Amino acid sequence: MPDASARPGGRGWLLRLVIAFSFAQGAVSMARPAVSYRALSLGADERAIGVIAGVYALLPLFAAVPLGRRTDHGRCAPLLPAGVVLIAGGCALSGTAGSLAAMAAWSGVMGLGHLCFVIGAQSLVARQSAPEEQDRNFGHFTIGASLGQLAGPLAAGALIGADIDRTSAFALFVSAAVAALALGSLWRIEHVRSAGPRPERAAKAPVLGILRARGVPAGIFISVAVLSATDILTAYLPVVGEDRGIAPATVGLLLSLRAAATIACRLVMTPLIGLLGRTALIVVTCSLAALLCAGVALPVPVWALGVMLVLLGFCLGVGQPLSMTTVVQAAPDEARSTALALRLTGNRLGQVAAPASAGLIAGVAGVAAPFVMLGGLLLVAAGLGARSRPGGSGKSEGPGEREDPDEREEPGERDRPVRAGDPGPTAPRP
Numbered sequence: 001m002p003d004a005s006a007r008p009g010g011r012g013w014l015l016r017l018v019i020a021f022s023f024a025q026g027a028v029s030m031a032r033p034a035v036s037y038r039a040l041s042l043g044a045d046e047r048a049i050g051v052i053a054g055v056y057a058l059l060p061l062f063a064a065v066p067l068g069r070r071t072d073h074g075r076c077a078p079l080l081p082a083g084v085v086l087i088a089g090g091c092a093l094s095g096t097a098g099s100l101a102a103m104a105a106w107s108g109v110m111g112l113g114h115l116c117f118v119i120g121a122q123s124l125v126a127r128q129s130a131p132e133e134q135d136r137n138f139g140h141f142t143i144g145a146s147l148g149q150l151a152g153p154l155a156a157g158a159l160i161g162a163d164i165d166r167t168s169a170f171a172l173f174v175s176a177a178v179a180a181l182a183l184g185s186l187w188r189i190e191h192v193r194s195a196g197p198r199p200e201r202a203a204k205a206p207v208l209g210i211l212r213a214r215g216v217p218a219g220i221f222i223s224v225a226v227l228s229a230t231d232i233l234t235a236y237l238p239v240v241g242e243d244r245g246i247a248p249a250t251v252g253l254l255l256s257l258r259a260a261a262t263i264a265c266r267l268v269m270t271p272l273i274g275l276l277g278r279t280a281l282i283v284v285t286c287s288l289a290a291l292l293c294a295g296v297a298l299p300v301p302v303w304a305l306g307v308m309l310v311l312l313g314f315c316l317g318v319g320q321p322l323s324m325t326t327v328v329q330a331a332p333d334e335a336r337s338t339a340l341a342l343r344l345t346g347n348r349l350g351q352v353a354a355p356a357s358a359g360l361i362a363g364v365a366g367v368a369a370p371f372v373m374l375g376g377l378l379l380v381a382a383g384l385g386a387r388s389r390p391g392g393s394g395k396s397e398g399p400g401e402r403e404d405p406d407e408r409e410e411p412g413e414r415d416r417p418v419r420a421g422d423p424g425p426t427a428p429r430p
Contacts, residue, residue, distance in 0.1 A: 016185040016186070017141060017189060018141060018143055019144070020186050020189075021144030023182035025148025027178040029156075031091045031171075031175040033157075034156050035052060035056075035094050035110075038168040038169060038172065039052055041164045042103065044103075052103055053107070054352060055111070060112040060114070064119070064341040067115070067119050068340060071123045072337045072338055076127060077124065077190035079121075080121060080186050081183055081186055083114065084182045087113035087176075088179040090106045090108075090111075091172050093106040094106040095168075095172030115344060117182075119340060119341050122340045124189070125138055126324075134328060139322075140267075143266050150256065155171075159171040210331050210342060213332065215326050218384040219323045219330060220346040222326070223319065224350035225378050226286075226319030226323070227319075227320070227350055227351065229374045229377070230316055231354060232370050233255075233312070233371075236367065240371075253306075254302075254306055257310050257313065258310065258313035264314065265313070265318060269317075269321065279386065285316075286379070286381045286382035286385055287379065289312055290375040293312065297371040327342075
């Protein structure tokens, strides 16, 4: 077990990180629809909007692994203000852009800033949490994302009016200011003693070696499946509503209920893990989410659709934080930030591929078909989750894991050696 002195006392740092993430994610969630409206005012068509959105998702992919490597070598905290500055700069400069090429470029800067912040923040949670705290802390950390995703689009909708050119630019300036508010929570957020440089060890973990670690591919796929379900649900529920005659205001309420249920799930993550254990919780929630996604495709009454979306939001709230823990505990101790960066890379690729696939399926089989596709994707994630427990790591799955202590591997039985004085926060417990 890691030395308690290697972590900051209390959880004030985690609360401040959640607050900062709420502002950063809220700024991005406000800016992305504003960018689309701003591009429309500059004469963009659907293809140009898609390109601008794609630049946001794809451009940062080239920086993900190098940023993860850099974080494995040293401190996490410098990435946080750097990410905030890039987000704020991308938002503000998008508001002044006079061409679609400039909009795409600043959208990419915004995406790079978001990636920097998330890699730094996730690495900080992994490094400053004891193994038995990681599920809970990752769950609470992702509440920041949910709050930002809930408030950002609502704020953008309130600010953007009939004069799209002027109001979308104003919304982008406001989003830049919101991002800057995150800086106030980042002062001395990293405990310096937990951030010793480890350049020699980090260099020994190649990307393919990390991806071969049992549990890492499953954790990445679970994350991609859950994120794809959330994105496609947000994008296609309005289309389903239009097809079934559901008012846009009602669709917005349904999506808000889904987001609120996700937040509620993450607040009770610890007792759920204590009841079922991490593996069973992933399998159960992904399986239920698969059935509920398929159920959205059925022509049910609005009240039934609301119940399904609340349950679906609760189930989808499990996948992201627990996939972070799965990846962190499965990866080599010296390459956790790189593993988290690979997980984010998978997320970004999923954000591009899943909507494109859903569009093709919807064009052939109807607007409800993408939800059936998501059901299949989540069933695969449930199957992988059942096998995602890291092999040979000796790491506990959580406070509720029913594991025979006699079957836990001793430090000498691990696949990779543990050096004396190893500061890694997931070193085997005595």
